[in-house]
Amino acid sequence: MIEYTRQLDLVNLERLKIPITIIGAGAVGSFTALALAKMGASDLTVFDPDTIAPHNLPNQFYRIQDLGKSKVIALQEIIKDYTGIEIKVRNEKFTDQVLQGIVIVAVDSMDERKKIWHQVKRNIHVPLFIDTRMGAEVARIYAVNPLADAEVYDRSLYPSTEALREPCTRRAIIYTVLGLSAWVGQVVKKFISQETFPKEVILDFHLGMIIPS
Numbered sequence: 311m312i313e314y315t316r317q318l319d320l321v322n323l324e325r326l327k328i329p330i331t332i333i334g335a336g337a338v339g340s341f342t343a344l345a346l347a348k349m350g351a352s353d354l355t356v357f358d359p360d361t362i363a364p365h366n367l368p369n370q371f372y373r374i375q376d377l378g379k380s381k382v383i384a385l386q387e388i389i390k391d392y393t394g395i396e397i398k399v400r401n402e403k404f405t406d407q408v409l410q411g412i413v414i415v416a417v418d419s420m421d422e423r424k425k426i427w428h429q430v431k432r433n434i435h436v437p438l439f440i441d442t443r444m445g446a447e448v449a450r451i452y453a454v455n456p457l458a459d460a461e462v463y464d465r466s467l468y469p470s471t472e473a474l475r476e477p478c479t480r481r482a483i484i485y486t487v488l489g490l491s492a493w494v495g496q497v498v499k500k501f502i503s504q505e506t507f508p509k510e511v512i513l514d515f516h517l518g519m520i521i522p523s
Contacts, residue, residue: 312394314350321349325502329353329411333404333426335360335381337482338442339416340371341491343385347393349495353411354389354397357404358382369482410435412501414494416442420470427463430456438501439463442490444482447516449490453497454509462509486515 314323330351332339335358343356358381362372366381376384382399390396400407404422406429413436415426423441430436433456441452441463454463490513500507510523 317349321499322502323350326351326498327353328502329355330414330498331409331411332356332414332416334358334416334418335385336366336416336418337369337487338444338490338494339414340381340385341487342414342416342442342494343389343397344371344392345491345495346498347389347395347397349499351498352395354395355400356382356385356397357400357402357407359401359403369484369487409433412436412438412440412498414440414442420468424467427456427467431460432456438498440494440497441466442494444486444490446481447483447486447514449486449493449513449515451490451493451497451511451513452509453501453507453511459509466510486513489513489515 326349330346330353332343332354335343335356339356339358343354346354360381362376362379362381362384364377366372367374371388372384373388380401382401386397386399404426409430413430415423417423430439436456439454439456443450452463452466493511493513497507508522512521514521
């Protein structure tokens with residue numbers, strides 16, 4: 311039985327029972343799921359239709375023996391082994407499924423972000439929307455209330471055709487992934503604790519800087 315004694319004054323486990331949905335089980339999504347489960351989040355759902363390939367292993371939370379398996383099924387098994395928590399998984403692409411609670415976006419495409427945002431914008435059942443974006447050694451996080459902060463987040467969106475694409479050999483590295491996942495974990499903690507947090511943050515691991523909005 312996992313024991314949370316060391317964090318009881320940091321995280322309210324009752325409030326952490328809020329439903330949390332992670333869309334994307336790649337680098338950020340897989341490690342964020344682990345972080346939240348380790349914190350004690352017990353109502354986790356993860357969407358992803360992909361399978362695990364060799365290029366996923368350096369920066370995603372998967373094992374060599376998981377190659378060829380569904381990402382969400384492997385993630386479900388690993389998190390159960392590490393925490394005892396059985397996350398709910400959807401081995402499918404997110405389209406228009408009903409969402410509630412905290413929604414965390416960990417997808418690669420700006421167009422996909424826009425589709426997901428369309429589903430949660432003005433949704434009274436989603437009090438916190440977290441969008442994670444990453445390229446090489448720089449990460450950006452948006453953490454907004456879809457009712458109160460819609461205009462703030464709307465300004466951050468643009469078509470995928472306008473997105474800066476890093477070369478395939480510069481897209482992700484583990485310390486950027488871990489830093490981004492850690493920041494998401496502390497935003498969730500601050501939210502359930504009713505503490506303030508910035509709506510936008512840039513983590514620059516090349517320069518060693520955190521730039522809040």
